[in-house]
Amino acid sequence: QKEVEQDPGPLSVPEGAIVSLNCTYSNSAFQYFMWYRQYSRKGPELLMYTYSSGNKEDGRFTAQVDKSSKYISLFIRDSQPSDSATYLCAMKPGSTDKLIFGTGTRLQVFP
């Protein structure tokens, strides 16, 4: 079993929809949680970074961490075609250098 599980999609939604992207994990030591966006043939781009549990909002994006359920989410409000990309979750325990990535969910937002 992988330490981090993420549905590969693709997830296809109409423009303006609210998108929910999720990851589950098995290592209770994870404390830092990140979401990256990756456009086709580009490097991952850091979107959100959260420490421990709770919510964090940045514009149309909200990251949510539920450590009791070992479940993290990224919500995108008012989705746009430019949001079409692969979204990667990543997480790690404490101050180590070793991020563990999910395999990514491909999102398609159609006009």
Add this chain to the structure above:
Amino acid sequence: DAGITQSPRHKVTETGTPVTLRCHQTENHRYMYWYRQDPGHGLRLIHYSYGVKDTDKGEVSDGYSVSRSKTEDFLLTLESATSSQTSVYFCAISETQGGNTIYFGEGSWLTVV
């Protein structure tokens, strides 16, 4: 965009040949990383560096070596390329230990035939 340049961006090489990928940064960040990205596996850490001449192994380091002689340059060498090393390779940098904010380069596409 973080100042990270990877070279070459695309390379086709033959099995058994050595290959070196270069990562150059202009941010003066202390920490540098090499990842590979494969379908079904996501991003996996190969090697990382926490300073000049200071490196350590990641989870998929077999068949790879690294060197860092200057803060700005981190080299990844495939000593004898195999078809299983066909992948996309990403360099990443971080200012802080633990890499809470890691920034990635644009990737190097390597095909081993």
